[in-house]
Amino acid sequence: MFKGTKMNVGVVGAGSFGTAISQIIALNVEEVILYSRRKKIAEDINKNSVNNEYYPNYKLNNKIRAVNSLKDLKECEVIFITVPSSGFRKTLEEMKNEGINDSILVTASKGIEPISSATMGQIIQEYYNDKYVVVSGPNFASEVVLNLPTVTNIASNSKNNLNIVKKILETEFFKVEEIDDVIGLEYCGILKNINAVANGICEGIQINENGRYAILTKGFNENKKIVESIGGKPSTIDEYCGFGDIILTSISKQSRNHTLGVLIGQKLEINKGHGVVFEGKNSVKTIKEICDKKCLDCKIVNFVYDVLVNKEVAKTAFKNLWKNITMK
Numbered sequence: 669m670f671k672g673t674k675m676n677v678g679v680v681g682a683g684s685f686g687t688a689i690s691q692i693i694a695l696n697v698e699e700v701i702l703y704s705r706r707k708k709i710a711e712d713i714n715k716n717s718v719n720n721e722y723y724p725n726y727k728l729n730n731k732i733r734a735v736n737s738l739k740d741l742k743e744c745e746v747i748f749i750t751v752p753s754s755g756f757r758k759t760l761e762e763m764k765n766e767g768i769n770d771s772i773l774v775t776a777s778k779g780i781e782p783i784s785s786a787t788m789g790q791i792i793q794e795y796y797n798d799k800y801v802v803v804s805g806p807n808f809a810s811e812v813v814l815n816l817p818t819v820t821n822i823a824s825n826s827k828n829n830l831n832i833v834k835k836i837l838e839t840e841f842f843k844v845e846e847i848d849d850v851i852g853l854e855y856c857g858i859l860k861n862i863n864a865v866a867n868g869i870c871e872g873i874q875i876n877e878n879g880r881y882a883i884l885t886k887g888f889n890e891n892k893k894i895v896e897s898i899g900g901k902p903s904t905i906d907e908y909c910g911f912g913d914i915i916l917t918s919i920s921k922q923s924r925n926h927t928l929g930v931l932i933g934q935k936l937e938i939n940k941g942h943g944v945v946f947e948g949k950n951s952v953k954t955i956k957e958i959c960d961k962k963c964l965d966c967k968i969v970n971f972v973y974d975v976l977v978n979k980e981v982a983k984t985a986f987k988n989l990w991k992n993i994t995m996k
């Protein structure tokens with residue numbers, strides 16, 4: 669007999685993380701409705717329980733039902749949004765237009781909107797309310813999909829919504845820890861991508877390990893300053909979503925942001941055509957603007973900005989960074 673939560677849960681975005689989190693949720697609810705903007709992906713999932721595009725060799729839980737219209741999520745009490753930040757606002761607009769009004773919205777996207785500098789949660793607030801839930805942590809989708817030991821942090825202004833989301837997500841191996849800092853949690857996910865690119869660049873130009881871990885330490889401490897400056901708690905950086913995710917994505921070759929840095933450091937051409945999600949690349953300009961506005965001298969952000977935006981040679985940018993690395 670089913671012992672989980674009797675709830676309609678939806679997931680928007682049948683990509684790496686959306687599919688992975690659906691697997692986790694499926695362990696706790698009767699049905700997960702997974703929205704794919706591509707009909708073929710939805711059809712494959714429903715026919716064979718396989719997401720051929722993102723996990724071709726993995727059988728998904730048969731409690732996952734894929735749909736190709738956002739209308740089909742109308743009855744969901746909770747909806748997780750897992751599209752990249754670049755498509756987040758458009759997705760919310762479409763959800764609104766399709767009559768999705770009363771669901772608890774959860775964001776797992778680790779990016780920031782250019783120009784408005786809005787976090788994904790703040791964009792949700794524009795269309796809905798401030799009762800959204802943020803999920804973030806050292807959570808590679810490739811491991812989440814297998815329900816391997818993982819911890820994530822969640823935060824919300826609504827205790828009730830937080831409890832509901834925790835119930836939907838927590839499994840024996842996928843642990844969920846609440847923290848009391850919505851904006852800090854979101855910023856941890858945004859900033860660690862920039863650290864990952866920075867450490868990847870250093871690896872790409874073959875900086876020694878002592879040097880690379882100095883860069884990592886510097887980035888960790890600068891993130892604390894940034895989180896505090898935007899109204900978050902500096903201590904949030906010590907949590908899984910902070911320390912854990914910075915380390916994971918700065919070091920692991922599984923990280924796309926880290927890999928991007930390595931390739932740039934090695935002066936290899938980045939293939940722009942295949943839509944790989946590099947949230948760090950997309951957010952560094954906005955984060956640099958925020959730091960400048962707040963008169964924060966964040967050397968790791970500047971380093972990544974110099975390489976990615978100013979197109980400075982990575983080795984030159986590193987030399988400039990290193991000159992001032994011990995300056996507060």
Ligand SMILES: NC(=O)C1=CN([C@@H]2O[C@H](COP(=O)(O)OP(=O)(O)OC[C@H]3O[C@@H](n4cnc5c(N)ncnc54)[C@H](OP(=O)(O)O)[C@@H]3O)[C@@H](O)[C@H]2O)C=CC1
Nearest residue numbers: 681682683684685686750751752755777778807808809945
């Ligand atoms: N991968 C990971 O380990 C983790 C990722 N995240 C975060 O989750 C977010 C998504 O990442 P991830 O799942 O890896 O990315 P993927 O590229 O694997 O999947 C993205 C999903 O969003 C859809 N999508 C892409 N662009 C748009 C758009 N403009 N409008 C609507 N839908 C769109 C894609 O559809 P289609 O297939 O048709 O392109 C796909 O379903 C990112 O912000 C990332 O930082 C968070 C934790 C872990």
Ligand SMILES: O=C(CO)COP(=O)(O)O
Nearest residue numbers: 805806807808923924925
């Ligand atoms: O956020 C992630 C793991 O926590 C995934 O990182 P990448 O986007 O760099 O692959």
